Amino acid sequence: MLGERYKYDGRPVVDLTPVQQMVKRQIEDKLDSGRYKTEKVLCAVCGGSSFETLSQKDRFGLPLSAVICRDCGLVQTNPRLDGRSLEEFYHEEFIRMDLSRQKPGxxxxxxxxxxxxxxxxxxxxxxxxxxxxxxxxxxxxxxxxxxxxxxxxxxxxxxxxxxxxxxxxxxxxxxxxxxxxxxxxxxxxxxxxxxxxxxxxxxxxxxxxxxxxxxxxxxxxxxxxxxxxxxxxxxxxxxxxxxxxxxxxxxxxxxxxxxxxxxxxxxxxxxxxxxxxxxxxxxxxxxxxxxxxxxxxxxxxxxxxxxxxxxxxxxxxxxxxxxxxxxxxxxxxxxxxxxxxxxxxxxxxxxxxxxxxxxxxxxxx
Ligand SMILES: [Zn+2]
Structure with a gap:
């Protein structure tokens, strides 16, 4: 881990808009209930499985770990949302969470x-x-x-x-x-x-x-x-x-x-x-x-x-x-x-x- 502040505590490190706070709760509920599942994957570049954890959360305070591959140095989210969860996330939450915007304009x-x-x-x-x-x-x-x-x-x-x-x-x-x-x-x-x-x-x-x-x-x-x-x-x-x-x-x-x-x-x-x-x-x-x-x-x-x-x-x-x-x-x-x-x-x-x-x-x- 890169430091104490990288441990999971649910707190965001950026100011979230009311929309983002609402979407964050929605994602957390889906993770807690098992609707959103995570999966462990091999490194996309070298196929390795030796990872070092850098962080237990992301900027929004969501419980997804960032790791680095010891064999090639690729930084990645692992475990990450599985395919079905990711598809639903992009359909329902992506734009509001990442770009803080309701509609394209x-x-x-x-x-x-x-x-x-x-x-x-x-x-x-x-x-x-x-x-x-x-x-x-x-x-x-x-x-x-x-x-x-x-x-x-x-x-x-x-x-x-x-x-x-x-x-x-x-x-x-x-x-x-x-x-x-x-x-x-x-x-x-x-x-x-x-x-x-x-x-x-x-x-x-x-x-x-x-x-x-x-x-x-x-x-x-x-x-x-x-x-x-x-x-x-x-x-x-x-x-x-x-x-x-x-x-x-x-x-x-x-x-x-x-x-x-x-x-x-x-x-x-x-x-x-x-x-x-x-x-x-x-x-x-x-x-x-x-x-x-x-x-x-x-x-x-x-x-x-x-x-x-x-x-x-x-x-x-x-x-x-x-x-x-x-x-x-x-x-x-x-x-x-x-x-x-x-x-x-x-x-x-x-x-x-x-x-x-x-x-x-x-x-x-
Ligand atoms: Zn690798």
Whole structure:
């Protein structure tokens, strides 16, 4: 365990809205009554069963353990909700618990749209942006804001998501080609030139099967863009050095650059680019069953983070929030808030691409 505060006591480490408190009680009741069952699983990367417990609860105070695999260093929720429970959770509680929102709306869509801009800029910056007219498929597209940005840039786009309400919203309000379902149940007339999986892999029970399906859709020159929230990226954003605040029931996996690379290599992808944020660009490659063990690096980092959290009174996030407050107040006074916000977004995109989407979600809690 990483410390006393990681022991299960039912208490959340973030402020919960009344909606979240109600949903938390609902989940706890289902766990107590046995309606929600948990299962122990082998490591998704190395198949190992030797785990060390990091935490007995998540940020909401729910009794789900985070463990690290001693053989490859992958951090994961284990035991976790079993397949049937997870399906019901995503249907009934996910959006209200994780995003503190009742229904998909314009605000969520705009966040996604700006996120699409960041992915576009990232691909352009590393010189592998597909040409206009290419077909882009997003797996886990929600209401389709990311795809809307690419459509506005001249791409042909389609998306899939299990959340029927978000899909209906994107189709109805923005006339996007979105479908409710999974890759396993859908087919497309064209092969995608780029598949986007943004904040999807960490939620899946079986990322290997999903990556295998993704791989089967990719041609030799096509690209896969994967983005997940990285455990090494807790300094500058709203997690504010708090690994416990980062853990959540909705994440079956918590990746580092190394463990995500291991998973992608295992599933036959050649990683072209990856960073600690974490955004990765891959192409189809040969399967690689050897992997790098991230256990010592991850444990060393998480232990150092705990010490830093205890003693650092001025953190990068607190400085950022202070500057935001000053700039926001001043720009509102002189009537330039909209301009200041767009400049700020551009700066943040450069400093910390890949995190603004979750940042915005959390800000609403
Ligand atoms: Zn492992």
């Amino acid at each position: 314009r605000e969520q869509f705009v966040d996604q749209y700006f996120h699409g801009q960041k992915i576009f800029s990232y691909l352009k910056a590393i010189g592998i942006l597909p040409p206009k007219g290419s077909f882009i498929l997003e797996v886990g597209c929600s209401a389709g804001g990311i795809l809307a940005f690419f459509r506005d840039k001249g791409y042909e786009v389609s998306g899939l998501d299990l959340d029927e309400e978000s899909v209906r919203f994107g189709v109805r309000e923005y006339r996007l080609d979105l479908r409710a379902g999974t890759l396993a149940g859908c087919s497309f007339e064209k092969d995608p030139d780029l598949i986007i999986m943004s904040h999807v892999l960490e939620h899946l029970s079986d990322p290997n099967s999903e990556l295998s399906r993704v791989r089967s859709l990719l041609g030799e020159k096509a690209l896969l863009y994967v983005e997940v929230p990285g455990i090494h990226n807790l300094f500058f954003n709203f997690y504010d050095l708090d690994f416990l605040g980062y853990l959540r029931i909705t994440h079956n996996y918590c990746f580092s650059r190394t463990t995500l690379s291991n998973l992608l290599l295992k599933n036959g992808f050649e990683v072209q680019s990856i960073d600690n944020r974490i955004s990765a660009i891959c192409r189809k490659g040969g399967k690689n069953i050897s992997f790098q063990n991230d256990y010592k690096t991850a444990m060393g980092y998480l232990c150092r983070l705990e010490v830093l959290k205890k003693f650092a009174f001025v953190t990068p996030f607190k400085i950022r929030r202070f500057i935001e407050g000053v700039v926001c107040g001043a720009s509102k006074k002189i009537g330039l808030y909209g301009f200041a916000r767009s400049v700020y977004r551009k700066i943040i995109n450069r400093v910390e691409p890949g995190q603004d989407r979750e940042q915005n979600s959390d800000d609403r809690q």
